Structure formats: C-alpha cells, structure tokens
Amino acid sequence: MSRIDESKEFLPVRIAVLTVSDTRTLDEDKSGQTLVDRITGAGHILADRMILRDERAEIADQLRRWCGDPGIDVVISTGGTGLTGRDVTVEAHRDVYEKEMDAFGTVFTIVSMQKIGTSAVQSRATGGVANGTYLFALPGSPGACRDAWDDILSLQLDYRHRPCNFVEIFPRLDEHKRRK
Structure with missing residues (x-):
C-alpha cells in the first residue's frame, strides 16, 4: 500500500502549468489556478x-522549450484533451514525448470513473517524459485537475511517497543520453 515516509525530507519540484484554451484569460483560468494552488500548497515551486x-x-513548441529549461522538472497542461476537432493537446504532447506513460491515462480514468462514472471515457489524459522532464496533459475542468493532483500527482511528485515515486528517478530519466 502507498504511504508517505515521514523520515525522508520533502523535496520541492519545479512545475510549469500550461492552460490550453481559445477563450480563457489568466483571470478566468479556474483549472490552471486549481493546479497552481495545489502545487504551491504542497510546497512545490511554480516555475x-x-x-x-x-x-x-x-503547444508542442512550448512543451519543448520547457523541457529544455533546467529550471523546470514537470509540465502539467490542462485543456484540449477531449474529442472535439480543436482538442489537440494530446497530439502535441505525443509529438514531444520520448516515452509515453500509458498507465497514467489508465489510472486517471480509474480515478475519474469514481467521480463522474462513464463520462470518464471522454478524457484522453496522458503522461510522458521528454528530455528528463515529466509531462502530463489533463482535462480542462477544475474537477479533473483536482482529481489528477490529489489522487495521482501529489503522491508521485512527493519524494517521500512509497513504495516508489517520480522524483527518485529524476536523475535517471535522461541516462541514455549520457551513455556512449
């Protein structure tokens, strides 16, 4: 069973938040603000x-810029994961990924099913890794952002989480680039 090992020190992670929307401004961005509040409330750094x-x-160009920034460890996007013609965030993420985290979408669906039932099938949430940076694409609703953060990301981005977490393998994400 998962748990937090209180004997270990909390390590803050530097996280960038991208909202994908044709209509929202920062003042109206409830989903992005939900993520910002949770990120900073947990002790992480909004990069x-x-x-x-x-x-x-x-979207892909911005993800690549952030993946090339040593001051950013994680990118979380919200919006554009649905089924409509303008929903292209998942495709943009996949243009950037070196490795896709198939289980992230699966676990997100399981969490969503508990909250919104079969409507969870309409989400294409995804996660992956590029250039030593974790990338996650979440739906554009504040509820989906809360669920993803509270039930998945807050735990996996906490170095103290056991039996394992994303933070402890940061140094090894780009080890293939160092090998000759």
Missing part, C-alpha cells in the same frame, strides 16, 4: 505559467 490557444505546433 512558469501560461495560456496558449489550441494550436498543436504552438
């Missing part, structure tokens, strides 16, 4: 935040 339109190339 950057922005809003981009639903444009695949622009």
Whole structure:
C-alpha cells in the first residue's frame, strides 16, 4: 500500500502549468489556478505559467522549450484533451514525448470513473517524459485537475511517497543520453 515516509525530507519540484484554451484569460483560468494552488500548497515551486490557444505546433513548441529549461522538472497542461476537432493537446504532447506513460491515462480514468462514472471515457489524459522532464496533459475542468493532483500527482511528485515515486528517478530519466 502507498504511504508517505515521514523520515525522508520533502523535496520541492519545479512545475510549469500550461492552460490550453481559445477563450480563457489568466483571470478566468479556474483549472490552471486549481493546479497552481495545489502545487504551491504542497510546497512545490511554480516555475512558469501560461495560456496558449489550441494550436498543436504552438503547444508542442512550448512543451519543448520547457523541457529544455533546467529550471523546470514537470509540465502539467490542462485543456484540449477531449474529442472535439480543436482538442489537440494530446497530439502535441505525443509529438514531444520520448516515452509515453500509458498507465497514467489508465489510472486517471480509474480515478475519474469514481467521480463522474462513464463520462470518464471522454478524457484522453496522458503522461510522458521528454528530455528528463515529466509531462502530463489533463482535462480542462477544475474537477479533473483536482482529481489528477490529489489522487495521482501529489503522491508521485512527493519524494517521500512509497513504495516508489517520480522524483527518485529524476536523475535517471535522461541516462541514455549520457551513455556512449
């Protein structure tokens, strides 16, 4: 069973938040603000935040910039994971991933099913790794952001979480680039 090992020191993670929307401003961005509040409330560092339109190339370019920034460990996007024609966040993430975390979408669906039932099937939440940076694409609702953070990311981004977590393998995410 998972648990927090209180004998270990908490290590803050540097996280960027990207809201994908054709219509929202920062003042109206409830989902992005939900993530910011939870990130900072947990003791992590908000490394950057922005809003981009639903444009695949622009989203992928920004993800790549953040993955190349040594001051950013994790990128969480919200919005654009649905089924409509303008929902291109998942495709943009996959354009950037070196490795996709298939289980993230599965676990998110399990968490969502407990809250919204079969409507969870409409989400295409995804996670992956690129250039030693974790990337997660969440749906654009505050509830989905709360669920993903509270039930998955807050635990996996806590170095004290046992039996394992994302933070403890940060140093090994790009080890393939160091090998000759």
